[in-house]
Amino acid sequence: MKLVFEKSKPGHRSYSLPKLDVTPQPNLLPQSLLRKAELKLPELAPIEVARHYNELASRNLHIDRNFYPLGSCTMKYNPPISERLVSHPSWLSLHPLAPASAVQGALRVMYELEHLLAEISGMDAVTLHPAAGAHGELVGLLLARAYFKHKHEDRSIVLIPDSAHGTNPASARMAGFTPVEIKSTPSGMVDINELKRHATDKLAVIMLTVPNTLGIFEKDILKIAQIVHEVGGIMYLDGANLNSYVGWVKPGEMGFDIVHFNLHKTFGAPHGSGGPGGGALGVKKFLEPFLPVPRVKKRDNKYYWDSEHPHSIGKIHTFYGNFLVNLKGFIYIRMMGSPGLKKVAEHAVLNANYLATLIREILPIPYPGPYMHEFVASGKPLLQYDVRTIDLAKRLLDKGFHPPTIYFPLIVKEALMIEPTETESKATLDAFATAIGEIVNEAQTHPDIVKNAPHSMPVKRVNEGKASRDLNVNYYG
Numbered sequence: 001m002k003l004v005f006e007k008s009k010p011g012h013r014s015y016s017l018p019k020l021d022v023t024p025q026p027n028l029l030p031q032s033l034l035r036k037a038e039l040k041l042p043e044l045a046p047i048e049v050a051r052h053y054n055e056l057a058s059r060n061l062h063i064d065r066n067f068y069p070l071g072s073c074t075m076k077y078n079p080p081i082s083e084r085l086v087s088h089p090s091w092l093s094l095h096p097l098a099p100a101s102a103v104q105g106a107l108r109v110m111y112e113l114e115h116l117l118a119e120i121s122g123m124d125a126v127t128l129h130p131a132a133g134a135h136g137e138l139v140g141l142l143l144a145r146a147y148f149k150h151k152h153e154d155r156s157i158v159l160i161p162d163s164a165h166g167t168n169p170a171s172a173r174m175a176g177f178t179p180v181e182i183k184s185t186p187s188g189m190v191d192i193n194e195l196k197r198h199a200t201d202k203l204a205v206i207m208l209t210v211p212n213t214l215g216i217f218e219k220d221i222l223k224i225a226q227i228v229h230e231v232g233g234i235m236y237l238d239g240a241n242l243n244s245y246v247g248w249v250k251p252g253e254m255g256f257d258i259v260h261f262n263l264h265k266t267f268g269a270p271h272g273s274g275g276p277g278g279g280a281l282g283v284k285k286f287l288e289p290f291l292p293v294p295r296v297k298k299r300d301n302k303y304y305w306d307s308e309h310p311h312s313i314g315k316i317h318t319f320y321g322n323f324l325v326n327l328k329g330f331i332y333i334r335m336m337g338s339p340g341l342k343k344v345a346e347h348a349v350l351n352a353n354y355l356a357t358l359i360r361e362i363l364p365i366p367y368p369g370p371y372m373h374e375f376v377a378s379g380k381p382l383l384q385y386d387v388r389t390i391d392l393a394k395r396l397l398d399k400g401f402h403p404p405t406i407y408f409p410l411i412v413k414e415a416l417m418i419e420p421t422e423t424e425s426k427a428t429l430d431a432f433a434t435a436i437g438e439i440v441n442e443a444q445t446h447p448d449i450v451k452n453a454p455h456s457m458p459v460k461r462v463n464e465g466k467a468s469r470d471l472n473v474n475y476y477g
């Protein structure tokens with residue numbers, strides 16, 4: 001397939017603008033800011049542009065076309081009705097600087113979403129400002145820092161299990177803490193003895209993912225909360241996996257003091273390609289004074305912005321977060337209602353355990369279940385044929401499946417982290433397991449086919465490391 005630049009034909013146009021009817025003012029801008037040569041944009045007719053992008057979309061594997069079991073990411077089907085609703089001109093024409101009296105509906109959405117999330121999570125207060133899960137982590141840890149500073153307590157340690165998402169230690173470091181890793185037990189849980197060793201008056205926060213990235217529910221969660229609280233530490237929940245128990249269990253009742261939500265995972269807002277996300281954050285009462293400002297409040301049936309919070313950590317996002325993403329979360333929660341959200345969790349867990357049962361016949365799943373919403377298999381047996389998990393993942397593309405997350409979590413060798421999500425049918429899960437089985441057979445009989453996959457994609461193996469370390473987005477070099 002050709003690049004849009006290569007398809008360019010001089011003179012082909014997608015627009016017709018009227019002739020300039022004012023005198024150009026070349027001296028309005030400093031010379032240094034003026035373009036010296038003409039901008040080399042591709043020249044194409046509208047139909048060529050449409051075909052180009054449709055062709056690209058049809059070559060891409062995406063959730064509207066393919067099963068996308070990307071562990072940890074919850075790539076489920078998101079109802080397009082949300083897109084329709086948020087595209088209504090009354091939302092799109094809102095201005096973030098409009099006075100509160102003119103945008104009461106938008107403030108009401110934010111206010112009610114905060115309260116819905118507080119109810120779902122068992123927290124006392126919620127902020128919608130964070131732009132994604134990782135941003136929520138950073139904000140949560142900044143709250144913890146502000147809280148300990150306020151109490152004149154010098155605590156530097158943030159404990160993080162070795163199964164955690166990489167954003168956890170990164171956020172801890174960015175917030176000025178020292179991340180310390182704790183090992184998992186052979187069954188994939190937090191090692192209580194190791195936790196006790198670290199439970200000192202230097203402990204600030206423990207960041208837990210429940211269920212963890214192995215898809216396993218932390219059965220000692222109440223004991224962990226007790227140990228951490230006894231030494232004055234804070235319990236942080238990485239809530240990325242909330243779709244596995246939403247509506248059934250409240251993190252606040254498990255002993256958590258802070259939780260971030262990924263509205264773009266659990267609550268039906270689409271995500272991918274680094275697009276805008278929603279990382280709302282819930283806290284218990286004692287952390288509320290530190291939440292970012294402005295906060296949306298309600299008095300005499302009117303909604304207003306409240307910035308009078310002297311202990312607030314301040315602003316962490318322009319205005320108040322990604323409003324339209326939060327709005328999609330609100331629509332999703334209101335559409336599903338409490339019974340619908342409970343079904344989300346039921347089906348997420350059922351699908352993961354059903355698929356694990358099929359995959360276990362083909363590849364080992366080192367940590368025992370039962371699983372919540374995902375599980376981690378290992379491609380280690382394929383190494384004897386010189387086939388690696390990356391090869392299996394690339395071969396899945398030929399079979400029309402987006403590969404699962406691979407090589408994460410790090411504690412499983414040749415990991416394949418599989419999250420089917422609640423929106424997939426039994427037939428799809430069966431077809432996926434069949435494809436994995438076929439590839440494993442192929443690895444034994446024709447390893448070269450697997451090792452040179454994909455065979456059907458417009459590009460073969462790309463150097464992912466180079467793409468991020470040596471970024472060059474300029475087609476003209």
Ligand SMILES: *Cc1c(COP(=O)(O)O)cnc(C)c1O
Pocket residue numbers: 072073132133134135165167168209213238240241262277279
């Ligand atoms: C996705 C994820 C994150 C990060 O969330 P983003 O919204 O992508 O920033 C953190 N922890 C876990 C377990 C996740 O799955």
